Amino acid sequence: LCNKDRHWRVCGECVESVRRVCGECTVRRVCAECTQGVWRVYCAQGVWRVCAGCVESVRRVCGECTVRRVCGECTVRRVCGECVQGVWRVYGARALRSLPNMSVSRLARGCSRLFLLELEARAEPLCFILSCERSASTRADAEAVRRAFGSARLFSLLVDGGGRVQRARSHAELMKALHAQLPPECIFSPLTSFLPGVKDSLIRGFLLRDESTSSSTERLLSDFRQSHSVSVFSYEREQDGDGQFWWCQEMFRSPATEPESGQSQRFYVKPTTAPEHHPAMLNMINSDVFYRLEDAYQVLQECKNVIPESMAVLEIVDQQLEACKQNEGFPVIVLEGLDATGKTTLTESLQKALAATLLKSPPQCLAPYRQHFDSEPPLIRRAFYALGNYITAAQIQRESSQRPVIVDRYWHSTAAYAIATAVSGPVEKLPALGSEIYEWPSDLLRPNLVLLLTVSPQERLRRLQHRGLGQTEEETQLEVNHLFRQKVDEAYKRIQNPACVVVDASPSPDQVLQQVLHLIRIKCHL
Numbered sequence: 001l002c003n004k005d006r007h008w009r010v011c012g013e014c015v016e017s018v019r020r021v022c023g024e025c026t027v028r029r030v031c032a033e034c035t036q037g038v039w040r041v042y043c044a045q046g047v048w049r050v051c052a053g054c055v056e057s058v059r060r061v062c063g064e065c066t067v068r069r070v071c072g073e074c075t076v077r078r079v080c081g082e083c084v085q086g087v088w089r090v091y092g093a094r095a096l097r098s099l100p101n102m103s104v105s106r107l108a109r110g111c112s113r114l115f116l117l118e119l120e121a122r123a124e125p126l127c128f129i130l131s132c133e134r135s136a137s138t139r140a141d142a143e144a145v146r147r148a149f150g151s152a153r154l155f156s157l158l159v160d161g162g163g164r165v166q167r168a169r170s171h172a173e174l175m176k177a178l179h180a181q182l183p184p185e186c187i188f189s190p191l192t193s194f195l196p197g198v199k200d201s202l203i204r205g206f207l208l209r210d211e212s213t214s215s216s217t218e219r220l221l222s223d224f225r226q227s228h229s230v231s232v233f234s235y236e237r238e239q240d241g242d243g244q245f246w247w248c249q250e251m252f253r254s255p256a257t258e259p260e261s262g263q264s265q266r267f268y269v270k271p272t273t274a275p276e277h278h279p280a281m282l283n284m285i286n287s288d289v290f291y292r293l294e295d296a297y298q299v300l301q302e303c304k305n306v307i308p309e310s311m312a313v314l315e316i317v318d319q320q321l322e323a324c325k326q327n328e329g330f331p332v333i334v335l336e337g338l339d340a341t342g343k344t345t346l347t348e349s350l351q352k353a354l355a356a357t358l359l360k361s362p363p364q365c366l367a368p369y370r371q372h373f374d375s376e377p378p379l380i381r382r383a384f385y386a387l388g389n390y391i392t393a394a395q396i397q398r399e400s401s402q403r404p405v406i407v408d409r410y411w412h413s414t415a416a417y418a419i420a421t422a423v424s425g426p427v428e429k430l431p432a433l434g435s436e437i438y439e440w441p442s443d444l445l446r447p448n449l450v451l452l453l454t455v456s457p458q459e460r461l462r463r464l465q466h467r468g469l470g471q472t473e474e475e476t477q478l479e480v481n482h483l484f485r486q487k488v489d490e491a492y493k494r495i496q497n498p499a500c501v502v503v504d505a506s507p508s509p510d511q512v513l514q515q516v517l518h519l520i521r522i523k524c525h526l
């Protein structure tokens, strides 16, 4: 067991101690060798860690969730379908002693999740919490909610059921289904919910604004709830004595099939300040970017039952891989850049000029699977490209003992595209320079030099049109989405150890080659 890397292992001995806590969750005792009686708790909503002394305090809070006592070092959080807005953050045992006397609603009030609604890519998102009471709100706050919510019927959907692979796929399927099935009067925008500062707490979903009065939206929402493991909420507008509007959220109930029970809790939408960092950062490690081979490998293992191609890719990884972290042979030079900046042209001429081996990431052996993984959600797509880098690393290791190696795309591409996809909005929302997000994976072979080719957007467009090749979905997005392109470019420049050396690739191919050969001579003594 390694707490730091959040990787847990249960040995054969421990299986005896598996015991059920509730219908959904199991607690497993891990043997003393692993970690002094720490317990791993499996729940539909996540994995928690509880120390041995705490198990006594497990108690039911609602039908689906349990609150657990934890040791001083642990943080517990609780989220379930019923209580998505209820967040539990408990520090140390002392704080927990008073817990049994508190009602669920009191706790929910004290510690809310934040919700971020992104109506337009360039506009500031609306950030809100859910509160049990109408609390004082400024006119500007009330106006911000009114502008975002309007007078339409409102619903939100949060994909919070199942494991990470299922959640990622459900989110992608839900988005497709919303596009295909919602009536035209119904528009939807990305909505995320998270605990500020708490890693892996991000839940993704959508807010629906329905201008229609038809009951077909409700029918669809009931179906989505069944088929996509989502929690669905509805919002109602109230007007107070001062004429101010308030929006109230509660669990969605299909009027046709679910009679009113009067038991559902209602929460008021209350605008709040947006967090300093984009919430995607909370889930980025091991979800969008992988920093160890085994983390990416694990994702494809979890996909085996739903994506048969995963098995074939893992077999290739097993065959090709060697432990390789340090390159002690000839120099390894990576060329990076947006598509059509001239990487292929330059790598080919460098290969000749330096009598080098030319490699690519993803490597040729993964070509038959690439199209499939490109259509999967980011978690799975990124794990595929991350594994591709490790296979390329093994090839580099072999080749660099013989001659210099030129590599067309490598880790910088995988990370930069992943970060730019995960972080919505403008380039200012990217994690700051120096963030751990931009670190190089500790077990991936480091090249001696990484060159980032840059050209103006106009020149790149000209080269793209001239070339006229097929594009991946992400490359198509690059063309239509100026913001995305800016973020990829900036993320490239923020990656550290090794950082990129920026090369102006707008001159003629021969001039670029001479410029790069000069750089290689200086930096790699070739």
Ligand SMILES: Nc1ncnc2c1ncn2[C@@H]1O[C@H](COP(=O)(O)OP(=O)(O)OP(=O)(O)O)[C@@H](O)[C@H]1O
Pocket: 337, 338, 339, 340, 341, 342, 343, 344, 345, 346, 463, 464, 466, 467, 505, 506, 507, 508, 509, 510, 512
């Ligand atoms: N220095 C240059 N000046 C003018 N045109 C160039 C230059 N370098 C490459 N091109 C042309 O630009 C187009 C794109 O180049 P290339 O295929 O090398 O880019 P790339 O970065 O490898 O693209 P991708 O990442 O999509 O594979 C090609 O038609 C190529 O002939």
Ligand SMILES: Nc1ccn([C@@H]2O[C@H](COP(=O)(O)O)[C@@H](O)[C@H]2O)c(=O)n1
Pocket: 339, 361, 362, 385, 388, 389, 409, 410, 411, 413, 414, 415, 417, 418, 472, 474, 475
């Ligand atoms: N190491 C890599 C290489 C590529 N990608 C993704 O592929 C797309 C561009 O690849 P080309 O072969 O067309 O140059 C781009 O969408 C990257 O996301 C990657 O992630 N990692």
